[in-house]
Amino acid sequence: MSIGANALKEEEILKRIEAAKGKLGRDLIILAHFYQHDDIVKYADFVGDSLQLAQTASKQRDAKYIVFCAVSFMAEMARMLCLPGQQVFHPEPQARCPLAEMAAIREVEEAWTILKTTGRKIIPVVYVNSRADLKAFCGRNNGFVCTSANAKKAMEYVFSQGAIPFFFPDENLGKNTAHSMGIGDEEMFLWEPDFAVSEEDVEKIKDMKVILWRGFCYVHMAFQVSHVEAMRKAYGSDMKIIVHPECVSEVVRLSDYVGSTSYIRDTIAKAPPGSQWAIGTEIHFVDRIKRDNPDKFIVPLRDWACREMAKVTTVKLLAVLEDLVEGKPLAGVTVDPETAKYARIALDKMLEIS
Numbered sequence: 001m002s003i004g005a006n007a008l009k010e011e012e013i014l015k016r017i018e019a020a021k022g023k024l025g026r027d028l029i030i031l032a033h034f035y036q037h038d039d040i041v042k043y044a045d046f047v048g049d050s051l052q053l054a055q056t057a058s059k060q061r062d063a064k065y066i067v068f069c070a071v072s073f074m075a076e077m078a079r080m081l082c083l084p085g086q087q088v089f090h091p092e093p094q095a096r097c098p099l100a101e102m103a104a105i106r107e108v109e110e111a112w113t114i115l116k117t118t119g120r121k122i123i124p125v126v127y128v129n130s131r132a133d134l135k136a137f138c139g140r141n142n143g144f145v146c147t148s149a150n151a152k153k154a155m156e157y158v159f160s161q162g163a164i165p166f167f168f169p170d171e172n173l174g175k176n177t178a179h180s181m182g183i184g185d186e187e188m189f190l191w192e193p194d195f196a197v198s199e200e201d202v203e204k205i206k207d208m209k210v211i212l213w214r215g216f217c218y219v220h221m222a223f224q225v226s227h228v229e230a231m232r233k234a235y236g237s238d239m240k241i242i243v244h245p246e247c248v249s250e251v252v253r254l255s256d257y258v259g260s261t262s263y264i265r266d267t268i269a270k271a272p273p274g275s276q277w278a279i280g281t282e283i284h285f286v287d288r289i290k291r292d293n294p295d296k297f298i299v300p301l302r303d304w305a306c307r308e309m310a311k312v313t314t315v316k317l318l319a320v321l322e323d324l325v326e327g328k329p330l331a332g333v334t335v336d337p338e339t340a341k342y343a344r345i346a347l348d349k350m351l352e353i354s
């Protein structure tokens, strides 16, 4: 069914979502990422960060339909983790994370061929914000997936195997995680997919501890040193600054705390009443934390939204649900079986070490 975005009043849309949810009952599970709009979050059965949503998706056994409100790679991930008989729907397949598009399988395979010539033991670690074929690449090559909540555990695991990580596609998460383990910039090699690698570079890699990939989240890159400085100037040292590890390392270094969305939410929830917080992550999430913690003073480090997450709207959610009620759903999320098989190996390994 196609519902004109302007044809219905928001109140009517919400009422119909409620009614459709009621009719679908236990056959339906709605999962939503923390960065979704409040009107989506309020209908979700589970709200969380990528790791929590992956864990939740892998445990669904009763629901026939899983509706995933987030960007496309997360819906793909749910498809690979749930049972074959379950169907996964994404209300807006065009909501695609730009970071996930910054490493193409051909480029990663080319890099891998060269990296193998260094003679180092290297384990590929792909950030969950990536396409299914990259997750499958890791599954095929003894690697695995990580999220911002378990990136440190992932690197620790790699080092415990006497190997070094080839970490892609988010440079900042890889670099900030390595910094938190005492690894310096001079011990990291940045792989630039658009530039040729020289013999000298290959020699350099032989002495490196981490190999990073040139990729970034445009939302978290928007937080700059000047925003941290302005916050300190305006509020002094009582204002604690907490940011996501997809921010650039200069911002992370100047901040008081760094961690995944669930870490940010939990840290502020546990903070004493009256404490002051400036949060450097997506604005819908910051606004929700603010509402959930009325006893604290909370401001965004900068008011910055993820436009891809915002493409999932209530009217699109309603369309999916009403199609399910009518028994005529549109095509669900699919991943080709061979890709899914190896990606699942990499995802399962992540869940195992988390």
Ligand code: SF4
Residues within 6 Å of the ligand: 035, 071, 097, 098, 099, 100, 129, 217, 218, 219, 220, 282, 306, 307, 308, 309
């Ligand atoms: S916030 Fe950044 S990483 Fe997350 S979905 Fe948006 S663009 Fe991708």
